[in-house]
Amino acid sequence: MTSPNEQAAALYRTWFGMVEEWARMFSPWLQMPGNPFVARTGGDAAAEGVPEAVKPIAEALDMTRQLLSQSYAALGAAPPGQDWQGLAAANAARLKTVFDAGAAAQKQWLENSARAIGELGRAWSGGGQPFLSPGGPWSLLDVRATHPLLDGLDRTFSALADAFGLGPSRALRDAWRELIAADVGRRKAQLDYFAVVAGAWSDVVDGVGIRLREMGARGERVDSLLALVRLWAGVAERTLHEALQSKPGLEATAAYVRAALRYRQQQHRVVETLSGLLGVPTRSEVDDAYLEIQTLKRQVRELQREVRRLSGGPAPARRKSGEASRGEAR
Amino acid sequence: MAKPAESVPPGARSALDLPPEKAMLELVQLVQKIDRGAKRLARLSEDELAIATAPKEEILARDMVRLYRYTPVVDKPLRTPVLIIYALVGRYQMIDLEAHRSFVRRLLAEGLDVYMIDWGLPKRVHRFATIDDYVNDYLDDCIETICARHQVEKINLIGICQGGVFATCYAALHPDRVRNLVLAVTPLDFHGDAGELESGSGYVNLWARAMEGADVDLLIDTLGTIPGPVVGFSFLMMSPVSNVTKYTTELVNILDDDAKLLNFLHMERWIADRPDHPGEIGRQWLKDLYQGNKLVKGELMLGARRVDLGAITMPVLNVYANGDVIVPTACSRGFAGRFGTDDYSELEVPGGHIGTFVGGKAQKVLAPGIVKWLKERM
Numbered sequence: 021m022t023s024p025n026e027q028a029a030a031l032y033r034t035w036f037g038m039v040e041e042w043a044r045m046f047s048p049w050l051q052m053p054g055n056p057f058v059a060r061t062g063g064d065a066a067a068e069g070v071p072e073a074v075k076p077i078a079e080a081l082d083m084t085r086q087l088l089s090q091s092y093a094a095l096g097a098a099p100p101g102q103d104w105q106g107l108a109a110a111n112a113a114r115l116k117t118v119f120d121a122g123a124a125a126q127k128q129w130l131e132n133s134a135r136a137i138g139e140l141g142r143a144w145s146g147g148g149q150p151f152l153s154p155g156g157p158w159s160l161l162d163v164r165a166t167h168p169l170l171d172g173l174d175r176t177f178s179a180l181a182d183a184f185g186l187g188p189s190r191a192l193r194d195a196w197r198e199l200i201a202a203d204v205g206r207r208k209a210q211l212d213y214f215a216v217v218a219g220a221w222s223d224v225v226d227g228v229g230i231r232l233r234e235m236g237a238r239g240e241r242v243d244s245l246l247a248l249v250r251l252w253a254g255v256a257e258r259t260l261h262e263a264l265q266s267k268p269g270l271e272a273t274a275a276y277v278r279a280a281l282r283y284r285q286q287q288h289r290v291v292e293t294l295s296g297l298l299g300v301p302t303r304s305e306v307d308d309a310y311l312e313i314q315t316l317k318r319q320v321r322e323l324q325r326e327v328r329r330l331s332g333g334p335a336p337a338r339r340k341s342g343e344a345s346r347g348e349a350r
Numbered sequence: 351m352a353k354p355a356e357s358v359p360p361g362a363r364s365a366l367d368l369p370p371e372k373a374m375l376e377l378v379q380l381v382q383k384i385d386r387g388a389k390r391l392a393r394l395s396e397d398e399l400a401i402a403t404a405p406k407e408e409i410l411a412r413d414m415v416r417l418y419r420y421t422p423v424v425d426k427p428l429r430t431p432v433l434i435i436y437a438l439v440g441r442y443q444m445i446d447l448e449a450h451r452s453f454v455r456r457l458l459a460e461g462l463d464v465y466m467i468d469w470g471l472p473k474r475v476h477r478f479a480t481i482d483d484y485v486n487d488y489l490d491d492c493i494e495t496i497c498a499r500h501q502v503e504k505i506n507l508i509g510i511c512q513g514g515v516f517a518t519c520y521a522a523l524h525p526d527r528v529r530n531l532v533l534a535v536t537p538l539d540f541h542g543d544a545g546e547l548e549s550g551s552g553y554v555n556l557w558a559r560a561m562e563g564a565d566v567d568l569l570i571d572t573l574g575t576i577p578g579p580v581v582g583f584s585f586l587m588m589s590p591v592s593n594v595t596k597y598t599t600e601l602v603n604i605l606d607d608d609a610k611l612l613n614f615l616h617m618e619r620w621i622a623d624r625p626d627h628p629g630e631i632g633r634q635w636l637k638d639l640y641q642g643n644k645l646v647k648g649e650l651m652l653g654a655r656r657v658d659l660g661a662i663t664m665p666v667l668n669v670y671a672n673g674d675v676i677v678p679t680a681c682s683r684g685f686a687g688r689f690g691t692d693d694y695s696e697l698e699v700p701g702g703h704i705g706t707f708v709g710g711k712a713q714k715v716l717a718p719g720i721v722k723w724l725k726e727r728m
Contacts, residue, residue: 069392073399073619078391080597085384087598092377235365243367245376250599257591264587265553270560278565281572288572307477307574314478321487328494335497 192293199286202279209279213272220263227255380602387605394615401616402443404454406466410495414470417492419463420454427463430529430728431496431505434466435489437512438631439581441623442468444707445510447616453707456717462724463500467492467513469625477574477629482652484631485519493520493527504529504664506724511535511677511703512635515645519652522661530727531662532720534669535677535703541643542681551675553588558640566641570633578624588675617708646688658690665693667723669706669716676703695723 070078178190231251232242242248263269288303295302410417434454436442445466446454457464467489472479496505506529509517514536521528543552544559561569569576586593604610644650650657666689670682686694697719701709706716 070388071391071394071396071399073396074391074394074615076622077597077601077615077618078388081384081388081391081601084598084602085381085388088377088380088384092374092381229364232364232366236363240365241367242365243372245368245373245380246599246603248366248368249595253591253595253599257589260590261553264590265556270556273557274560274562274565277561278568281565281568285568285572303574306474310475311478313475314483317487318483335494336501336503 188293188297192290192297195286195289195293199283199290202283202286206276206279206283209272209276213276216263216266216269216272217260220260221256223263224252224256224259227259228252231255383602383605387602387611390605390608390611398612399615399619401448401619402446403449404446404452404458409465409499410492412488412491414472414476415488415492416468416470417465417495418468419465420458422463423455423458424461427461428725428728429463429500430502431463431465431500432457432724433493433496433505433507434464435507435509435513435517436467436469437510438469438472438484438625438627439512439585441620441625442466443620443623444704447620447708448613451708451710451713453713453717456713457721460717460721462721465492465496465505471625472575472628473626474574479628480630480652481516481519481634485516485652486523489516489520490524493524497527503527506530506532506728508532508534508720509536510707511537514538515639518645518659518662519650519657521664522657522659523652523655525661525663528664530665530667530724532667532669532724533682534716535671535674535682535706536668537639537677537681538685539643539646539681540639542684543678552678552681554584554676555640555678555681557584557587558636561636561641563637563641566633566636569636570629573629575629576627576632578626581627582621582624585676617704659688660690662689663691665695665727666691667695667697667720669697669699669720671699671701671703671706671712673701673705674703693727697723 181189228251235242242251264273292302292304294300405421406418407421408416409419434442434445436445446452449455454464454466469484469488493505497503504527507517507521509515509532511534514533515538517531518533518536518538521531540555541559543555573580592599601611601614604614638644638650642649645657646659648656648658648660666685668683668685670677670679672679674682683696686696697715699706699712699715699719701712706712
């Protein structure tokens with residue numbers, strides 16, 4: 021089960037991954053061996069001997085080193101006289117195709133997954149009416165429908181299991197089904213979000229080319245790698261802002277957050293049910309205790325105020341609003 | 351979205367002028383620089399990396415909350431003390447990030463007696479704490495303690511960002527305890543930017559408004575507390591690209607400059623220390639403020655009491671940053687006549703939301719401006 025922290029980290033890794041993909045555009049031969057600078061790398065090694073507070077920075081620096089080293093290898097491997105800038109442009113076009121095709125590929129994968137899960141659900145519950153838009157691909161997620169005969173068997177044997185103290189088996193099964201449905205919903209929302217972001221990255225490729233030509237027309241030159249990265253970052257930042265602040269971007273983000281939370285809610289439900297089965301205090305029971313603690317704190321606060329009011333209190337008495345204050349000049 | 355620019359003549363050549371041998375030489379130099387930088391990182395001591403080092407004394411401890419008094423640096427500080435109230439979404443260290451660019455140290459040097467609330471690291475047990483609990487319990491307790499220590503009826507408040515909203519609420523509900531109210535980069539009109547959207551600015555506002563009230567309930571009911579990394583991620587998304595490329599474009603460039611490198615590392619240390627956010631406050635913050643904009647509408651309720659800006663009768667100084675993308679200036683400025691005082695001033699500070707407290711230019715304006723304004727009213 022992933023924690024919210026891990027989910028946030030995973031999302032951030034997605035962003036890092038996209039940046040790396042873009043960087044590959046300029047070094048299509050990244051795996052080329054023989055680079056004299058790729059001597060030692062790797063997060064743990066890079067952070068060795070570094071104070072705890074700056075370990076993440078050391079690791080980020082090492083990532084940069086690797087990327088630069090790989091670029092060096094790529095350049096070194098280019099045949100003499102090779103128009104590497106032309107090659108980079110060609111790779112940029114290829115990358116754009118990848119971004120454009122990525123969403124379609126993921127959608128196909130998702131539909132296949134939905135089909136597989138739907139069939140699993142039908143096998144489990146005996147088939148029945150779709151619960152999501154009949155005829156559409158999501159109607160395959162028919163995991164809640166049940167066959168009347170299996171319903172009867174289910175009630176009989178689950179009740180028997182319950183009678184033997186085996187716990188809420190039906191509730192647990194339903195919770196697992198809902199979890200699967202929520203997972204598919206989450207992946208679909210993730211896909212929609214990815215489509216917005218990938219579309220923006222695709223525009224970044226065009227945007228960088230346009231920006232370079234604009235500068236070229238003005239007689240300006242970009243003659244260092246760092247300057248190129250800065251230029252790219254500026255274009256990418258603007259393009260992504262526009263995409264994420266657009267109506268579709270905001271809707272996709274909201275839908276993704278919503279779907280991820282529903283998935284997590286279903287995870288909670290499974291754990292709650294299992295905890296109940298095993299007699300372990302559940303999250304909601306602990307939260308009830310927290311709520312009671314907070315309520316008691318408020319009552320104590322009110323009582324302390326009353327005591328302070330009756331005893332005159334340690335601080336100079338409060339004035340009524342509007343009354344002039346005295347004796348506070350320096 | 352990238353559109354063909356009209357300024358690009360057909361067939362214009364790219365500005366990219368980087369032969370492979372030149373790029374390779376630059377790469378060699380960069381990698382050598384990184385190697386030197388990595389060695390420097392390994393030699394850094396905890397003392398060099400320490401942030402928020404201004405000497406201070408713990409005055410009060412309640413749950414995870416601490417009240418500190420900074421050690422005065424003048425013989426006779428001004429009689430009315432100042433309490434700094436920072437946000438819950440970050441740690442208070444921002445106000446004293448580095449000794450030579452410390453907002454707190456400047457206030458101390460100007461003769462102020464400075465207190466500060468450290469909200470600490472809320473845990474799951476604090477998920478049901480509300481803005482009412484923070485304002486009318488923790489904050490009120492701290493202010494009562496300071497008043498008792500100094501035998502004064504009122505103190506000065508400096509509220510920063512979310513802490514500025516807490517200070518505003520406190521001042522409205524307890525005007526008898528606040529002598530002067532200073533708000534810094536504080537969102538007051540949460541919908542102020544709705545009519546003038548600017549690329550790259552106010553993304554959190556847009557994101558929060560794009561969600562429905564039920565989404566916020568789902569968020570809080572599911573997570574309990576909002577994890578620090580999730581809060582941090584929402585800020586990183588304000589600049590999704592530069593927050594990644596800064597390790598290339600910025601860090602690599604400053605590896606040979608100790609002062610700049612340490613500044614970068616101190617800032618990274620602060621950014622990484624993101625506390626969890628109490629759930630119920632998150633619910634109020636997102637629903638009542640970002641979505642409902644109840645503070646300026648006079649509809650915000652803390653417990654059974656309504657927060658009325660008209661009840662803020664003490665002088666108010668409103669400090670805003672002209673490059674703030676987290677709290678767009680449309681949300682933080684232009685409040686003359688909306689408080690119950692005629693003594694309302696604004697102070698513009700160059701830079702962004704955080705740059706207000708750590709930026710070199712802002713430092714020349716912020717603390718001196720606040721101290722001057724306070725001295726004129728003490």
